[in-house]
Amino acid sequence: MERFREVRGTKDLRPGEIERWHYLEKIVRTVMDRYGYLEIRTPMFESTELFSRSIGSDTDIVQKEMYTFPDRKGRSLTLRPEGTASVARSYLQHNMGRGKAVTKLYYMGPMFRYERPQKGRFRQFHQFGTEAIGSPAAWYDTETISVFYEILDAAGLGPLTVRLGSVGDPGCRPAYTSLLKEYLRARSDELCGNCKERMEKNPLRVLDCKNRSCGGAIESAPSLLDHLCEPCTAHLGEVRSTLEKGGIPFELDRSLVRGLDYYSRTVFEIHHDELGAQSALGGGGRYDGLLEDLGGPPTPGVGFSAGMERIITVAESLEIEWDGGDEPMIYVAPVEETAAGDVFPLVRRLRRRWKTEGVREVRNLKTVLKRASRAGAGIVLLLGAGGALTVKRMDTGDETGVSVDHLEEEVEDLRKAIAARRSEERDS
Numbered sequence: 260m261e262r263f264r265e266v267r268g269t270k271d272l273r274p275g276e277i278e279r280w281h282y283l284e285k286i287v288r289t290v291m292d293r294y295g296y297l298e299i300r301t302p303m304f305e306s307t308e309l310f311s312r313s314i315g316s317d318t319d320i321v322q323k324e325m326y327t328f329p330d331r332k333g334r335s336l337t338l339r340p341e342g343t344a345s346v347a348r349s350y351l352q353h354n355m356g357r358g359k360a361v362t363k364l365y366y367m368g369p370m371f372r373y374e375r376p377q378k379g380r381f382r383q384f385h386q387f388g389t390e391a392i393g394s395p396a397a398w399y400d401t402e403t404i405s406v407f408y409e410i411l412d413a414a415g416l417g418p419l420t421v422r423l424g425s426v427g428d429p430g431c432r433p434a435y436t437s438l439l440k441e442y443l444r445a446r447s448d449e450l451c452g453n454c455k456e457r458m459e460k461n462p463l464r465v466l467d468c469k470n471r472s473c474g475g476a477i478e479s480a481p482s483l484l485d486h487l488c489e490p491c492t493a494h495l496g497e498v499r500s501t502l503e504k505g506g507i508p509f510e511l512d513r514s515l516v517r518g519l520d521y522y523s524r525t526v527f528e529i530h531h532d533e534l535g536a537q538s539a540l541g542g543g544g545r546y547d548g549l550l551e552d553l554g555g556p557p558t559p560g561v562g563f564s565a566g567m568e569r570i571i572t573v574a575e576s577l578e579i580e581w582d583g584g585d586e587p588m589i590y591v592a593p594v595e596e597t598a599a600g601d602v603f604p605l606v607r608r609l610r611r612r613w614k615t616e617g618v619r620e621v622r623n624l625k626t627v628l629k630r631a632s633r634a635g636a637g638i639v640l641l642l643g644a645g646g647a648l649t650v651k652r653m654d655t656g657d658e659t660g661v662s663v664d665h666l667e668e669e670v671e672d673l674r675k676a677i678a679a680r681r682s683e684e685r686d687s
């Protein structure tokens with residue numbers, strides 16, 4: 260019989276790689292906490308309309324990439340393709356902004372898009388991100404870029420490039436969009452089939468095309484940065500000067516637009532050089548009209564989302580050591596049949612504090628040590644007749660007898676000694 264396999268575009272995260280995920284998740288939570296963002300977990304699926312209304316009905320995501328299905332009562336549901344729409348929905352539903360100038364939230368979890376799977380592109384992938392809802396101030400745009408940059412920096416991923424742009428607002432964007440459409444029509448022979456279509460419905464999206472044939476037309480297209488209204492120019496100026504003062508390196512990207520419709524003013528991406536065409540680790544921007552589009556009162560907001568698979572791929576290619584999960588394990592084995600019954604209570608006692616494994620069968624010492632080593636043990640406890648206990652350090656081979664009353668102290672000392680030796684080895 261043919262065996263089942265992962266569904267195309269999905270991936271098991273198995274022991275051996277999940278440790279990197281845990282480590283990244285820990286960094287994300289630590290930095291979010293320092294910046295005052297609180298976690299929110301929204302459901303994995305929502306009404307389809309939430310996404311079509313917020314992301315934009317003629318975006319690639321809504322047109323081609325959503326996992327949409329009717330439930331048993333015929334309601335159209337969609338697996339979330341991104342996090343912002345759900346957070347905005349939840350914010351409005353629970354009136355989370357009540358009595359607060361700004362509500363700062365973060366999320367982390369799987370997202371689903373029906374894309375062509377390739378390197379760095381999956382159908383189930385993971386993102387973390389923030390949303391700061393309630394203030395139009397440029398301070399929060401900068402803080403959003405800063406918290407994302409800080410997480411990547413804390414994970415040891417560098418050098419990074421922040422690409423900063425602005426997509427204007429409903430005041431200045433329409434005039435620019437007409438100008439761009441005119442320009443693109445004149446050069447439509449150079450555009451790919453997709454862009455010929457996009458040009459009429461959503462010309463800004465053409466600027467985001469990765470197709471090489473469109474490159475020439477995109478490069479000399481007029482930039483929105485030259486057509487911003489005064490308030491949008493001032494807003495961008497403030498973000499720039501705050502980033503400069505804060506020491507966050509960035510470059511102005513004259514053709515940066517993002518794949519979702521809800522952005523206004525600031526847009527940004529953070530890139531890593533190692534990733535080639537798929538170099539964006541994530542991005543975001545301001546979405547001052549989104550909550551109103553979802554039926555709420557006018558409420559400005561700004562946020563980002565980052566791709567966790569991409570970040571982990573970069574970490575791997577840079578050979579970054581993300582060692583969080585290598586605490587020395589304790590392995591307990593009996594050396595006499597009469598001691599076999601004492602293994603379980605001892606293992607249970609040690610597991611209150613440390614990672615511990617135990618076996619009940621008596622084997623010769625060589626076999627015990629081989630199995631302990633295969634299990635990743637740093638310390639082996641050998642149980643003899645009458646409660647005799649021997650502790651063995653795997654890295655040096657040293658062993659000593661220990662009384663059961665002082666077991667925890669002895670283990671603690673050994674763990675410290677093993678950790679010190681490991682860190683010395685890493686440094687040398």
Ligand code: AMP
Binds near residue numbers: 341384385518540542
């Ligand atoms: P987006 O929500 O499209 O702005 O994506 C934000 C980030 O999520 C991207 O920069 C990627 O790092 C990551 N990402 C988006 N789509 C995928 C995907 N299909 N597979 C893996 N990562 C993705």
